[in-house]
Amino acid sequence: MKNTIVILFTILFGSSLGFAQSEKDSVKVHFRVSDTHIDRSYGGNGVTLDSIFSKLIADSLNGPTHRLVGVKVTGAASPEGSVEFNKYLSEKRADAIFDEFRNHGLLEDSTAVFTYIGRDWNGLKSEVKTDCNVPYQNDVLVLLEEITGPNPPSHPLARLKALHNGEPYRYLHAKLFPELRASRLTVEYERVFPPINIPDIQLLEPEITTDITGTILPLPYNCLGEVKECKPFYMGLKTNMLYDALLLPNIGAEFYVGKNISLTADWMYGWWDRDRTHYYWRAYGGNVGARWWFGKKAHEKPLTGHHLGLFAGVVTYDFELGKGGIMGGIPRGTLWDRCNFISGVEYGYSLPVARRLNIDFSLAIGYMGGKYLKYEPKYGFYIWQSTHKLHWFGPTKAEISLVWLIGCDNYNRSKGGKR
Numbered sequence: 001m002k003n004t005i006v007i008l009f010t011i012l013f014g015s016s017l018g019f020a021q022s023e024k025d026s027v028k029v030h031f032r033v034s035d036t037h038i039d040r041s042y043g044g045n046g047v048t049l050d051s052i053f054s055k056l057i058a059d060s061l062n063g064p065t066h067r068l069v070g071v072k073v074t075g076a077a078s079p080e081g082s083v084e085f086n087k088y089l090s091e092k093r094a095d096a097i098f099d100e101f102r103n104h105g106l107l108e109d110s111t112a113v114f115t116y117i118g119r120d121w122n123g124l125k126s127e128v129k130t131d132c133n134v135p136y137q138n139d140v141l142v143l144l145e146e147i148t149g150p151n152p153p154s155h156p157l158a159r160l161k162a163l164h165n166g167e168p169y170r171y172l173h174a175k176l177f178p179e180l181r182a183s184r185l186t187v188e189y190e191r192v193f194p195p196i197n198i199p200d201i202q203l204l205e206p207e208i209t210t211d212i213t214g215t216i217l218p219l220p221y222n223c224l225g226e227v228k229e230c231k232p233f234y235m236g237l238k239t240n241m242l243y244d245a246l247l248l249p250n251i252g253a254e255f256y257v258g259k260n261i262s263l264t265a266d267w268m269y270g271w272w273d274r275d276r277t278h279y280y281w282r283a284y285g286g287n288v289g290a291r292w293w294f295g296k297k298a299h300e301k302p303l304t305g306h307h308l309g310l311f312a313g314v315v316t317y318d319f320e321l322g323k324g325g326i327m328g329g330i331p332r333g334t335l336w337d338r339c340n341f342i343s344g345v346e347y348g349y350s351l352p353v354a355r356r357l358n359i360d361f362s363l364a365i366g367y368m369g370g371k372y373l374k375y376e377p378k379y380g381f382y383i384w385q386s387t388h389k390l391h392w393f394g395p396t397k398a399e400i401s402l403v404w405l406i407g408c409d410n411y412n413r414s415k416g417g418k419r
Contacts, residue, residue, distance in 0.1 A: 017078075026186040027052045029097050030178065034081070036092035038100060049100060069188040073098050076117040078177035079124060079157055090116035093183040101185060120180045121148050121156070127176045134176075135168045142409055146232060153300070154259060162300040164413060233407035234302040238360065240401045243268055248283055252344075252401065254301040260293045260383075264311070278322050278377045285315030285339065287397075289346075301412070303405065304358065309346045311364065312398070314339040324376045324385070340370035344396040352412035356405045364397035 030043035040046035075094030077086035094114050099347030117123070125144040128134050130239035143163060147156040161169045234256035243250045252266030267286035273279065297305030301308040316339045344366020350358045369392070374385040405411060 012259050024186055024188045025052060025055060026184060027097075028182050028184045029100075030095065031089075031093055031181045031183070033181065034085075034089070036089060038097055042214075056284065071098075071112040072115070072184075072186045073112050073231070074115045074117065074184045076120040076180055076182055078173075078180040079119045079121060080173065080177065083118060087116060087118045089181075090118050090183075097183040097185045114257075114401070122241065123178060124172065125381050126357070127179060128172070135169070135171055136164050136413065137411060140168045140172075142232075146343060158299055162296055164300075167171070177285040196419075197311075232409045234410045235406040236303055236358070236403040237403040237406060238403040240266070240268075240399050242398055242400050246270075247281060248271065251392060254291075254303065254403075260298060260302070261294065261304060262291045262307075264289045264291060264309070276319055280318050280320040280325060283315065285313060285342075287311045287313030287342065291346075301410075303403075303410070304350050304412070305350060307348050309348070309362075309363075309364075310344075311346060311366075312341075312343040316343055318418050320375075320377070324372055324374060325382070326372055328372050330371055330373065330387070340368055340372065340390060342366065342368045342396050346397060346399075348399065350403065353380075355366065355411050358403040358405060358412070360399060360401040361397035362401070363395065364399075365394060366396040368392040368396055 027048055029038055029045050029048065030039075032039060033040060038045060038049075040049065058277055073094045074091070074096075075090035077089040077093075081089075091114075094116060098112055098114075125141065125148060127139060128140055128144060131137075131220055135138055136368060140160075140163065143159060143328070146153060147159075160172075163169065236254040238254065239251045240250050240252070248270040250266060250268035250270050251255075252264065253260050254264045256262045265286065265288045267284075269284040270282065270283040271284065289309050291307045291309035293302065293305060293307045295306040315327070315328065319326050328340045331338070344364040346362050346364035348362030350360040352358050368390060371387060372390055372391050373387045375382045376382075376385055
């Protein structure tokens with residue numbers, strides 16, 4: 001089957017000179033799942049092969065008017081399956097189509113250049129761009145751009161399977177993957193025509209778009225309009241609503257750094273007092289930490305789902321409700337004297353609640369240490385009573401945080417949303 005022909009005309013100037021024409025014949029053969037044997041009854045393979053054989057045999061009868069330039073053989077596989085197995089399938093499928101032509105006496109080993117694609121992510125991206133029925137087409141294209149980019153994510157197949165609970169993957173597996181289980185052979189040759197008298201003209205080489213296998217593609221049709229390029233960036237700004245309810249304003253930030261790892265930092269500051277009633281409600285301090293995200297939701301989108309983390313921080317406080325008070329740290333000392341220290345291990349889950357909002361539930365256990373003192377208000381003064389050392393093992397942090405998602409592609413896709 002002749003898919004492409006007439007790639008380049010070279011016209012030699014002069015009334016008595018001939019011209020040569022470069023031509024390509026290309027054929028694509030499809031394979032069943034995990035198979036490397038050419039089944040002539042599958043996917044129109046028989047008609048395709050018979051057509052190209054007839055064409056090449058007829059051209060070979062013209063003798064010196066044809067000169068073989070080169071042969072390109074490409075083997076590919078759909079993305080499912082292991083990387084090693086798909087590489088094996090690519091090699092065997094390329095060998096299979098070349099053997100078909102060599103057995104007919106049309107080609108020799110020395111003329112062929114072989115390419116083994118393995119998982120054909122670029123081919124899948126081309127198919128998705130032209131199929132408007134792909135569920136969540138734009139989200140799939142964004143993920144495929146990341147997979148085929150310079151820094152592909154780890155476990156790309158798992159990311160694709162997890163996207164929108166697997167709905168796009170099921171469609172791709174049924175409708176588009178069969179087109180990727182294929183091998184292609186392209187024969188390039190030069191046909192020399194006898195001298196003719198022609199005017200002094202020059203034909204320009206047309207602009208032709210090809211895919212990785214050398215196949216000429218039609219003009220692209222993008223049913224979504226222009227797909228905007230964006231560099232994925234994931235950040236969250238948050239406030240712990242438990243602390244807010246305790247009149248301790250706070251703010252935190254979280255940055256996704258890749259490989260399911262994020263870095264966190266937060267700060268709280270509340271400094272309320274009523275001197276006449278000896279009422280003090282004061283605290284300030286902050287934490288820094290790192291989180292590892294895991295589970296189905298975490299693979300679908302960063303900063304979502306289960307997470308485990310480590311954190312460390314400092315805090316000072318002054319609480320008095322009309323009688324005796326407790327103050328964290330020692331006044332007028334160094335920074336290390338004025339604060340208590342906290343560290344621990346946390347577990348949590350970040351739940352999507354709106355397009356750009358999550359609620360993060362977390363609980364931590366660990367160690368809190370330092371010094372604190374007790375005092376009483378008497379005679380218009382605050383009288384020191386005692387100093388104590390703090391050694392606390394147990395819950396050290398509780399969090400129900402409202403998280404605002406910031407960054408390109410950092411939003412929640414609703415299950416019934418726009419596709």
